[in-house]
Amino acid sequence: AWQATLGQLQMDMSKAAFETWVRNAELVTHDGETFKIGVTNAYARDWLESRLSSTVARHLTGMMSRPQKVEFVVWHKEYEGEGESEGVEEAAEEEPAPAPNPTINSRYTFDTYVVGANNRLAHAACMAVAENPARAYNPLFLYGGVGLGKTHLLHAIGNQAHRQGLQVLYVSSEEFTNDLINSIQKRNTAAFRDRYRRIDVLLIDDIQFIAGKESTQEEFFHTFNTLHGQDKQVVISSDRPPKAMVTLEERLRSRFEWGLTVDIQPADLETRIAILRSKAERASRQVPQEILELIARQIQSNIRELEGALTRVLAYSDLSGQPVTQGLVNSALADLIPQHSSLGVDAVVTAVSSVFGVPSDRLFGRDRTREVALPRQVAMYLMREDANISLPQIGEALGGRDHTTVMYACDKVADLMQRDDRLRRQVLQVRDQLYGQARAAA
Ligand code: ADP
Ligand code: MG
Numbered sequence: 001a002w003q004a005t006l007g008q009l010q011m012d013m014s015k016a017a018f019e020t021w022v023r024n025a026e027l028v029t030h031d032g033e034t035f036k037i038g039v040t041n042a043y044a045r046d047w048l049e050s051r052l053s054s055t056v057a058r059h060l061t062g063m064m065s066r067p068q069k070v071e072f073v074v075w076h077k078e079y080e081g082e083g084e085s086e087g088v089e090e091a092a093e094e095e096p097a098p099a100p101n102p103t104i105n106s107r108y109t110f111d112t113y114v115v116g117a118n119n120r121l122a123h124a125a126c127m128a129v130a131e132n133p134a135r136a137y138n139p140l141f142l143y144g145g146v147g148l149g150k151t152h153l154l155h156a157i158g159n160q161a162h163r164q165g166l167q168v169l170y171v172s173s174e175e176f177t178n179d180l181i182n183s184i185q186k187r188n189t190a191a192f193r194d195r196y197r198r199i200d201v202l203l204i205d206d207i208q209f210i211a212g213k214e215s216t217q218e219e220f221f222h223t224f225n226t227l228h229g230q231d232k233q234v235v236i237s238s239d240r241p242p243k244a245m246v247t248l249e250e251r252l253r254s255r256f257e258w259g260l261t262v263d264i265q266p267a268d269l270e271t272r273i274a275i276l277r278s279k280a281e282r283a284s285r286q287v288p289q290e291i292l293e294l295i296a297r298q299i300q301s302n303i304r305e306l307e308g309a310l311t312r313v314l315a316y317s318d319l320s321g322q323p324v325t326q327g328l329v330n331s332a333l334a335d336l337i338p339q340h341s342s343l344g345v346d347a348v349v350t351a352v353s354s355v356f357g358v359p360s361d362r363l364f365g366r367d368r369t370r371e372v373a374l375p376r377q378v379a380m381y382l383m384r385e386d387a388n389i390s391l392p393q394i395g396e397a398l399g400g401r402d403h404t405t406v407m408y409a410c411d412k413v414a415d416l417m418q419r420d421d422r423l424r425r426q427v428l429q430v431r432d433q434l435y436g437q438a439r440a441a442a
Helices: 002-012 015-022 042-064 086-094 120-131 150-163 173-185 189-197 214-229 250-256 269-282 289-298 303-320 326-332 345-356 360-364 370-385 391-397 403-419 421-441
Strands: 026-030 034-039 069-074 140-144 168-172 201-205 233-238 260-264
Touching: 002 015, 002 042, 015 042, 034 042, 042 069, 120 140, 120 150, 120 233, 120 260, 140 150, 150 168, 150 201, 150 233, 168 173, 173 189, 173 201, 173 214, 189 214, 201 214, 214 233, 214 250, 269 289, 269 303, 289 303, 289 326, 289 421, 303 326, 326 370, 345 360, 345 370, 345 391, 345 421, 360 370, 370 391, 370 403, 370 421, 391 403, 403 421
Parallel strands: 034 069, 140 233, 140 260, 168 201, 201 233
Antiparallel strands: 026 034
8 A cells, every 4th residue: 555655656746856755764663553663864754744745645545444543753774774875874863853943944954955056156155155154154044035044044053053953043133232231121131142152053144233232332332242152053134244234333234244245136046936836845736847937037126026926826725626737826926026007008019020120010910920929829819818808809909800819819829829839938938028117117
């Protein structure tokens, strides 16, 4: 029954997710009502437990024809050789798993962080620090815009350092400030100092908020000096580089620049698509490439919003029972991207004309040569799909064609886009222009 369930999962899940999480899972025991499934490490266990336990139990129940429970356990085969691979070492290190650190989010790890040109340096610096706290770069100062993954990287360092048995503390600079204020009110600053100065790795997020707060800066300065002086790692994030923090005391600024300062830039299109793909896979969802691309093109700067957009699209699809199509994406994201109502015939024709290099007047005309016919059909498709213009109106605008011609054109373009990469890209480029315009106008 377990083998059959594996087969079923392999069909349901993406290949990468299956390979990563399920491939090595093995049946350990079955006592008639509970399948105990052994996996190689705690990540896999948590992942499977949170995402698949009910699905697996359902499959097993179906096959055993009485209710079955499933339990995932970390389990090592006896004969596993030593030093076989990194994975084995990691699993071995995890055996006496340290109690979770309440300040660290275990979901934010290096494994789930997608690396692209925009964050390669920051990612490498964080990995180096996590592997060799206080030996690589100290302090490490990370800066970048909202939603670009600074907090994620801090937690990734935290998770790794924690697993090595180090004392890790993650705080936002606001929490640090509040803690300080509370300790002053309660006349208990000794406990405050103790808490902050006993740790091995201090991860302090959004430091820009302490700029201008004198007593907080003062206290942080001492905390920093104590930790740094004892060879403890400090990692700082901010929305801007130290130089741009105008009300930061000079002595703090110069401390921040002692180590390494790295920035995170907005992700390019490829990285955004990769992030969406990884997120879809982790949720065990199959989403066609062109849909990921459509979402990635529409949400350009903030990864949190990008993830939110995907979640929203999937929820729309689940709730409506419809497959994830471009049309569904457009309605799911309609409020996030204010273009649909403002799109008209002219805007579409202009954008199609520039992407396909065919003059607008030829698109409006009756000319049926190939190099005009396809772009015109694309224009019809977009007027229908994105601008919600009626078939007769579209036909009338584009050379006085009847609505069945328009309908045929829309179907043909939708169909071609499934197969023709180049056309798919061109359509996305047109959409890019349309949405860009609508955004600028909004
Ligand atoms: P910041 O702290 O810079 O505002 P966060 O670290 O909170 O941004 O990131 C926002 C969201 O985007 C988080 O859910 C995070 O996991 C995700 N995210 C950001 N960058 C990446 C990336 N490169 N790969 C995967 N997820 C990312
Ligand atoms: Mg953050």
